[in-house]
Amino acid sequence: MGLLILWLTSTAVPADAASLAGAAADNVVQDRVPLDYLPALKGDYFPLTDRASGRVHHVYVRYPEGYDATAATRYPVVYVLDGDSLFPLLAPTHLFLHYDEQLPEAIIVGIAYGGFDPAINKRHVDFTAPGSDTTTEQGGAPGFLAFLRTQVVPEVERRHAADPARRMLVGQSRAGYFVLWSALQDPDLFWGRIASNPSPGPAREQLFARSLPHTRDDLHVVVASGTRDTAERQRIARDWTTHWMAPSSVPPWQVTLLTMQDGTHAATIGESYRRAMFWLFREDIAAPVD
Structure with a gap:
């Protein structure tokens, strides 16, 4: 050819x-x-087939500046859902936050489907828990969480200088729902979770189910909610954080709600990530007053 x-x-x-x-x-x-000529995205790529679903996921990895796999340094790892769109946005964002705000460098991992076509992109399946109002096609969240736990995370940590104690999971909208749901299902898997403008359902009730046991006492969940998002999405962000911040809930994580003034559903993700990272790493950096 x-x-x-x-x-x-x-x-x-x-x-x-x-x-x-x-x-x-x-x-x-x-x-x-x-991508060799885009240094802000310099790193690794590998396809990974979900053994349960048979679907291929495309895993993109951005290395920290000065990354040396042979050195003793181990980096936090940020796992970004909807990597098709969010990886090329948040990977350079993290670099700039390191430059300007002294945010610790991190390995950024984007988990992508390889396209937006629903025939390929199964976010509506993978990011929805089984519930009373889910369709027969939805409800794939348990399988996708198992894929993260048994395949994605081990492969990333096998290949790269990752710190297993500081894993983070980032999701927007329907993926934000998954982030919150996964916090209940496997609290210890991620040290920090960021749910930006999470969707309220289907399977809304699963976000308020009893949390499974945990062993760590240093876990965190950040929920970001834009004031220009829909009333229903703003409500689920408030309801979830209010419920899990209540003393009677005894949650396995520290929880905070970030209200993004004039924030929209999707376009504010960069600023949501910035503020969430300041909160997660507040003991490592002097975050500016917003």
Whole structure:
């Protein structure tokens, strides 16, 4: 295929353009677009097949600045759901926060489906718990949590200089629901969780079920809610944090609600991430007063 394209272009365009076309053809043959020239996203990539569902997930990894896998340093790891869109946004955001605010560097892991087409992107399945109002197609959250626990996290920690004691999980909207649900189902798996504008349902009742046992006493959950998001989403953010901050709940984590003034449902995720990270790492950095 590459040779055919080179022959056609060499007969019809100048040499410089032909060279460019040939380089483009090589990329097509490789079936990928290189990220090598985007240093803010420098890191690793590997596909990972969920053994239960059979679906392939694309795992992108951004290395901390100055990363050396052979050194003794171990880094916090931020696992980003909906990596198709959020990984290329939050990976450079974390770098800038390290530059400007002295936020500790971290390995950023984006878990992507490889497209937005519902035939490929199964977020409506993976991020919804079984409940009284879920459809037969939904309710895949237990399987996806098992995928994270038994495949994604072990593979990342096998490949990279990760600190198992400081794992974080970030989700937006439906993925934000999953972040909150997972906090009840496996509290110890992630040291910190960030749920930005979580969806209220289906399976809303599962967000208020009894938390499973935990062994750690240093766990954290941050819920961010934009004032320009829907009233229903703002309500679930308030209800969840109020419920789990009540002394009678005895939650396994410290909880905080961040109200994002003028924040929208999706476009404020960068600022939500910034403020959530300040809260999670408040003992490591002097966060500015908002």
